[in-house]
Amino acid sequence: MNRSLCIGLLLAVVALIYVNTFANEFTLDDNFYISLNPQVTNVSVRALFTPNKINNVYRPLTFATFALNWRLGGAQPFGFHFVNLALHAGVTVLLFMLFELLLQGTTAPTEVALVAALLFAVHPLHTEAVTSIAGRPELLAAGFLLAAWILHLKDQQIPALVCFSMALLSKESAVVFLPLVLVGDYARGKWKTNGRYALLAGVTALYLGLLWKVQGERFGQPTISWLDNPLASLATRWRILNALRVAWKYAALHVYPARLSCDYSFNAIPLYMDWRHTLLPLIASLVVIAVWIWAVRKRNTGCILAGGIYLVAFAATTNILMPTGTIMGERLAYLPSAGFCLLAALAWHWLRGRQRIAALAALTTVVAALGMRTMVRNRDWRDDLSLFSSAVKAVPGSAKMHSNLGVQYMNDGRLDEAGPEFEAALRIDSQYPDAISVYGLLLARTGNYDGAQAMMDRALKMSDRSNPNYDYMAVNFATVLMQTNHLQGALDVLNREISESPNYARAWANRAVIHYKEGQNAPARSDAEAALRLDPANKQAQNLLHVLATPAQSSSAPHR
Numbered sequence: 001m002n003r004s005l006c007i008g009l010l011l012a013v014v015a016l017i018y019v020n021t022f023a024n025e026f027t028l029d030d031n032f033y034i035s036l037n038p039q040v041t042n043v044s045v046r047a048l049f050t051p052n053k054i055n056n057v058y059r060p061l062t063f064a065t066f067a068l069n070w071r072l073g074g075a076q077p078f079g080f081h082f083v084n085l086a087l088h089a090g091v092t093v094l095l096f097m098l099f100e101l102l103l104q105g106t107t108a109p110t111e112v113a114l115v116a117a118l119l120f121a122v123h124p125l126h127t128e129a130v131t132s133i134a135g136r137p138e139l140l141a142a143g144f145l146l147a148a149w150i151l152h153l154k155d156q157q158i159p160a161l162v163c164f165s166m167a168l169l170s171k172e173s174a175v176v177f178l179p180l181v182l183v184g185d186y187a188r189g190k191w192k193t194n195g196r197y198a199l200l201a202g203v204t205a206l207y208l209g210l211l212w213k214v215q216g217e218r219f220g221q222p223t224i225s226w227l228d229n230p231l232a233s234l235a236t237r238w239r240i241l242n243a244l245r246v247a248w249k250y251a252a253l254h255v256y257p258a259r260l261s262c263d264y265s266f267n268a269i270p271l272y273m274d275w276r277h278t279l280l281p282l283i284a285s286l287v288v289i290a291v292w293i294w295a296v297r298k299r300n301t302g303c304i305l306a307g308g309i310y311l312v313a314f315a316a317t318t319n320i321l322m323p324t325g326t327i328m329g330e331r332l333a334y335l336p337s338a339g340f341c342l343l344a345a346l347a348w349h350w351l352r353g354r355q356r357i358a359a360l361a362a363l364t365t366v367v368a369a370l371g372m373r374t375m376v377r378n379r380d381w382r383d384d385l386s387l388f389s390s391a392v393k394a395v396p397g398s399a400k401m402h403s404n405l406g407v408q409y410m411n412d413g414r415l416d417e418a419g420p421e422f423e424a425a426l427r428i429d430s431q432y433p434d435a436i437s438v439y440g441l442l443l444a445r446t447g448n449y450d451g452a453q454a455m456m457d458r459a460l461k462m463s464d465r466s467n468p469n470y471d472y473m474a475v476n477f478a479t480v481l482m483q484t485n486h487l488q489g490a491l492d493v494l495n496r497e498i499s500e501s502p503n504y505a506r507a508w509a510n511r512a513v514i515h516y517k518e519g520q521n522a523p524a525r526s527d528a529e530a531a532l533r534l535d536p537a538n539k540q541a542q543n544l545l546h547v548l549a550t551p552a553q554s555s556s557a558p559h560r
Contacts, residue, residue, distance in 0.1 A: 001110045003100075007093050010114075014089040014121050017371050018378065021081045021131045025383045028262055029134040032468060034066050035075055038503070043067035051214055054468045055325065056221045058214055061169040062137045080133040087139035088130045092121045094146040095338055099305075101153050102184055106301050108349060115363065116345035120338055122371040124257040129334040131381040132262070138334040140170035145177055145335070152181055157196060161203060168207045172219075173316045173335075175204055183308030187301045221325055223466050227266050227400060227432065232323035234271065241278035242271050243319040244285050246328050250314070253330070254340045257370070260377055261394040261401075262387055264328035267428050268395035302346045310339030384408050392421075399428035403435040410442055418442050433463040437473040444480045452480050471497065471504040478510055487514055505535035512544055521548060 026035065032054055034040050039047045040063055048060040048067070065083065073079035099113035106112070120126075129135035144167035151160035167174035178200045185191050212219060224232040231239045231246075246269060253260070261268070272278055292311065295303035313336035317324055326332075352359035380390040388405040395401060406421030422439040425432060440455030456477040463470055474497045481490035494511040497504065512527035525548050531541035 001114065003110065006096060006110065006114045010092050010096060010117055010121055011089050013118065013367075013371070014085065014092055017122050017374050018085045018088065018130060020375055021085065021378050021381070022078055024077060024081060024131065024378070024381050026075075026077050026080075026133065027381055027384050027387050028132060030077075030080075030132065033063075033134045034070065034080070037063070037066070039063045040066040040070050043071075049214075051216075056215055057172070058211055059137055059169065059171055061166055062140055062171065065136065065140065066133075077133065080136075081131075084130050084133060084136055084139060087136065087143055088121075088126070091139060091143045091146060092117050094143060094150065095120055098146050098150050098153075099342060101150060102188060102305055103301065105188070112302070112342075112345045112349050115348055116338070116342040118363075118367055119341040119344055119370070122367055122374055123254075123337060123341065124260060124370060124373040124377050125253050125330055125333050125337060127260065127374055127377045127381065128262060128329065128331040131378050132331070135331045135334075137171035138331050141167045141174045142335045142338075143167075144170060145174050145180075148177060149181060149184065152192070152196075153184070155192075157199070161199060164200065164203060165207075168203075172211060173313075173332075175208065176312050176316055178204055179312045179315075180309065183312060184305065186296075187299075187304040187308070189299070219322070221466075224323055224325060225466075227429065228325060229319070229323060229327045230266050230271055231319045231327050234273070238271075238273045238278075239323065240320050241282060244281045245269075245272075245278065247314065247318055247320075248281050248284065249328065250318075250333050250336075251340075254333070254337060257373060259394040260330060260380075261391045261398070262330075262381075263391050263398050263401050264326070264395060265398055265400045266327075268398040268401075269327060270397070302342065306339045306343035306346065308339070309342065310336050313339065385412070397428060399425040399432050399435060402428065403432065403438060406435075406442070407438050410438070410445070415442060415446060431462065433459040433467065433473070434469050436462070437469075437476065440480070441476050444483065449480060449484045453477075453484070453486075456480060465500065471501050471507070475504070475506045475510055478507075482510065482514065487517065490514060503534055505531045505538050505541070508534065509538050509540040509544070512541060516544060516548070524548065 033052075037052065037054075039050070039052065043064070048063055051058045052063075066080070069079050069083060096113050096117035099116050100109050103109035103112055129138040144163045148160045148163035148167060151157075151163060164174070164177050167177065178197070181200065182197070216222065226233050231242055234242065249269065288307075289311075292303070292307035295307060314332075315321060317329075317332040319327065348359055348363055351362065380386055384404070385408040388401055388408055391398065391401040392405050402421045402425035406418040406425065409415070409418035409421060419439075419442060422435055422442060425435040426439070429435070436455050437459035440452040440459065442452075443449075443455065444452035456473070460470075460473055460477055463473060467473075474493055478490040478493040478497070481487070481493065491511065491514050494507050494514070497507040498511065501507065508527045508531035512524045512531065515521075515524035515527060524544065528541040528544045528548075531538045532545070535541075
């Protein structure tokens with residue numbers, strides 16, 4: 001088969017399947033990673049090489065690409081989506097090239113590599129990594145890792161180490177590179193010198209030491225939210241057994257990606273601490289591992305590679321070796337799915353050797369079905385309302401998605417629809433401070449200020465600064481206190497907020513309004529100017545400075 005035509009086909013398919021993402025807005029975590037992240041909006045080398053303040057991740061290369069997007073196109077999502085599409089196209093081509101190299105010596109390596117890459121290009125499970133801008137770490141890490149693997153096979157030692165380092169600086173899960181290389185070299189029966197493997201091990205160890213140091217002598221977040229990953233609170237035995245259940249959910253979505261969700265937090269996936277629910281997944285997992293070991297002993301190159309890539313690439317993210325920040329995320333399946341796609345391609349090649357027409361018809365049908373499902377799923381990501389609505393349907397047990405959908409309804413003025421979503425969230429998790437806080441905000445908007453104050457005060461006392469929404473909750477509480485003329489209480493909340501989080505513009509703007517209401521124009525002007533230095537688009541601060549600059553000042557303060 002002509003390699004240039006194969007590559008051209010893959011690029012065209014990726015472009016066709018993902019072109020409808022260009023009209024999508026920022027969604028879900030995009031604002032945390034981009035517009036609200038000073039590593040992106042006010043970039044510096046020092047900031048890039050500092051862990052992110054929200055979730056403690058250390059991904060300087062990823063944030064550098066976001067910063068470049070921001071510098072070139074500002075807050076317009078189009079450029080970010082274009083880069084993600086280009087990266088996915090690049091990863092797909094690199095995967096084709098890698099499989100072609102790894103399968104040399106087997107039957108029809110180019111054909112099998114093309115089918116695997118084609119399935120990878122269109123699989124709907126990849127939409128979170130590609131369509132969500134915040135999924136870019138998966139794309140960068142996978143791309144650089146595949147490039148490093150290809151260079152390793154071609155004995156380009158220094159370029160391979162450079163690409164491996166770039167993968168690590170994109171996302172920490174790239175630490176699986178050395179085991180992947182060992183699996184690949186064993187499958188091919190062509191080992192490199194021990195020094196080559198020692199260098200890869202040395203880079204891995206150096207990176208892990210650096211990561212441990214910069215993340216505060218730990219790996220990952222200081223605390224793992226029970227809401228995001230309830231597995232982290234379980235005893236080790238039950239964590240591993242439930243993580244195996246989750247692993248089978250990933251496998252099911254690879255085979256039948258009908259119901260996809262951007263979130264699997266509590267209680268989207270029920271957890272069990274009994275053998276009745278956990279024994280079968282354990283036995284099934286042991287059977288899969290036993291089959292893969294049998295393939296290793298039989299030197300079945302394709303099966304060794306497919307199983308090895310799937311198992312090794314998932315090793316760092318499945319909560320089996322150690323708890324991570326999330327119980328499950330479809331983006332985490334991006335690199336491991338290469339193993340699944342290779343296994344499917346091998347099965348197709350076996351069928352083609354027996355029923356050529358049936359095999360071609362099956363491939364055409366599957367690629368078309370997966371591609372159409374991906375295009376439909378891309379539209380779920382067009383904005384937060386669409387995304388959260390689809391998630392509530394896919395995982396009705398998620399407290400976070402019900403709460404997020406309620407916020408979107410409230411922002412759109414659909415207050416009657418917001419209330420039931422907050423109530424659903426609190427039925428799932430009655431101690432969910434974010435849902436309690438925004439429910440209080442809804443009560444304030446409907447005139448129930450006493451109920452609003454009680455709920456928002458309760459939510460704030462239940463939470464702490466490990467919650468990325470803490471600043472938002474605190475300033476909302478202060479706003480409700482201001483609306484009911486509890487100015488001293490609001491001032492106390494804002495003073496504490498500014499002392500603990502001095503870069504949050506809304507706190508400065510709200511305190512400026514309190515000073516203005518109390519006739520303290522100089523402090524009001526100072527706080528409003530501070531708010532605008534932090535956020536030049538803050539309308540509340542802009543309006544207040546305009547009022548202060550007017551000779552005949554209005555007796556009422558501007559409201560946000």
